Amino acid sequence: MLQDIDTLIVGAGFAGAVSARLLAEKGEKVLVVDKRNHIGGNCFDKIDFATGALIHMYGPHLFHTDNPEVWDFVSHFADMEVYEHRVKANIDGKLASLPFNLETLYEVFPNTVAMEMEIMLTESFGYGENVTILDLKKQKEPQLEFLANYIYDKVFVNYTMKQWGLGPEDIDKEVTARVPVRINRDSRYFTDRYQGVPIYGYTKLFENILDHDNIHILLNTPASDVLEIKSNKTYIFGKEFKGKVIYTGGIDALFNYEYKPLPYRSVFMEFEVFGKDRYQEAATVNYPNNFDFTRITEFKHIHKTFGKKDVTIILKEYPIAYEANKTEPYYPMFTKEAKAAYKKYEAKAKKVKNLILLGRLAEYKYYDMDDIIARAMEKVSSL
Numbered sequence: 001m002l003q004d005i006d007t008l009i010v011g012a013g014f015a016g017a018v019s020a021r022l023l024a025e026k027g028e029k030v031l032v033v034d035k036r037n038h039i040g041g042n043c044f045d046k047i048d049f050a051t052g053a054l055i056h057m058y059g060p061h062l063f064h065t066d067n068p069e070v071w072d073f074v075s076h077f078a079d080m081e082v083y084e085h086r087v088k089a090n091i092d093g094k095l096a097s098l099p100f101n102l103e104t105l106y107e108v109f110p111n112t113v114a115m116e117m118e119i120m121l122t123e124s125f126g127y128g129e130n131v132t133i134l135d136l137k138k139q140k141e142p143q144l145e146f147l148a149n150y151i152y153d154k155v156f157v158n159y160t161m162k163q164w165g166l167g168p169e170d171i172d173k174e175v176t177a178r179v180p181v182r183i184n185r186d187s188r189y190f191t192d193r194y195q196g197v198p199i200y201g202y203t204k205l206f207e208n209i210l211d212h213d214n215i216h217i218l219l220n221t222p223a224s225d226v227l228e229i230k231s232n233k234t235y236i237f238g239k240e241f242k243g244k245v246i247y248t249g250g251i252d253a254l255f256n257y258e259y260k261p262l263p264y265r266s267v268f269m270e271f272e273v274f275g276k277d278r279y280q281e282a283a284t285v286n287y288p289n290n291f292d293f294t295r296i297t298e299f300k301h302i303h304k305t306f307g308k309k310d311v312t313i314i315l316k317e318y319p320i321a322y323e324a325n326k327t328e329p330y331y332p333m334f335t336k337e338a339k340a341a342y343k344k345y346e347a348k349a350k351k352v353k354n355l356i357l358l359g360r361l362a363e364y365k366y367y368d369m370d371d372i373i374a375r376a377m378e379k380v381s382s383l
């Protein structure tokens, strides 16, 4: 079997699956291994038995892109249904649309105050502009400074502290300053040209992508069961392998955590079922200032064709510390030390000529789904 393989791919998320498909179409024989018992990586979804809802097991995944090639690719393998995500924040018991925009003013302030602020914002910046809270603070009107502080205090700072496990003093001022306010009435969370979800879910999309005679998949198979790197050469099942290895798993695990595990923030996902048709009025509600979870997502809003009547399922996301091999690595922590450790791993990987690092774990970067599909397309076309 080994002599037939042209490329070994570690990981069956978007990075691995898209690469596998494109290589298979070029005529290459591809072996895909994943340590989990399912394909789809963090986009994996399934039907919940109790409620009939389609749930995203690793957090809500909404597809959005400005890249027509990427949209064509996913639309080729799945019927995409138009879906525009809406997020609200629970602020002092009221639901406020995010990102903060002119509609939000009327949701959180009395009408007359909201109206005055709207006039000031449109006169100062022009309708349709995006401004940052730093720019708001620089304006002479005290009401605009008040608004900037309000958004910082009520929407941004506590959410960020919960998400990253930081104290307020550790929150990067540059990031804070960039929090945007939209001077328009667009309450959609994303503004990309193409937005949607696969009608029958991401897992079905991945099944279709991977359904090719040249692709062979082994689940429940960690890379270490198959792949070994010795003296900058790759070995599969103990034999030297001169084909390509596309590695989309954790780069630290690949090198046995030689420079310590790379730091991540993890999330505990708690699903809860309720005996009513709907739990909340938006797909996602953020809780910046109360509770230990950051947000609640109700899947019936996202996949409307799934779900029984009078019962619903929600997901609460609790950010937690990450421990290698115990909790899931979700968000890379971009500290100086982490970046330096990544560079050391990357330098080691570069010495292995047939090894290609691709994906959020191997590249230690936060990528949206469309970014990673575009990267996989680019990478494969360069091979």
Ligand SMILES: Cc1cc2nc3c(=O)[nH]c(=O)nc-3n(C[C@H](O)[C@H](O)[C@H](O)COP(=O)(O)OP(=O)(O)OC[C@H]3O[C@@H](n4cnc5c(N)ncnc54)[C@H](O)[C@@H]3O)c2cc1C
Pocket (backbone or CB within 6 Å): 010, 011, 012, 013, 014, 015, 016, 033, 034, 035, 036, 039, 040, 041, 042, 043, 058, 059, 060, 061, 062, 063, 064, 221, 222, 223, 224, 248, 249, 250, 253, 267, 330, 331, 358, 359, 360, 361, 367, 368, 369, 370, 372
């Ligand atoms: C909570 C959350 C919500 C998100 N929501 C969105 C969203 O709404 N829209 C959006 O565009 N993006 C979203 N993303 C980003 C999206 O999840 C990523 O872009 C995408 O998963 C990246 O694909 P990948 O293939 O690089 O990684 P993954 O999907 O993580 O796939 C990597 C695969 O490699 C396997 N693997 C790892 N190590 C090994 C090993 N040693 N051996 C064998 N297999 C291994 C893993 O089991 C996994 O299946 C979200 C991310 C998070 C964390």
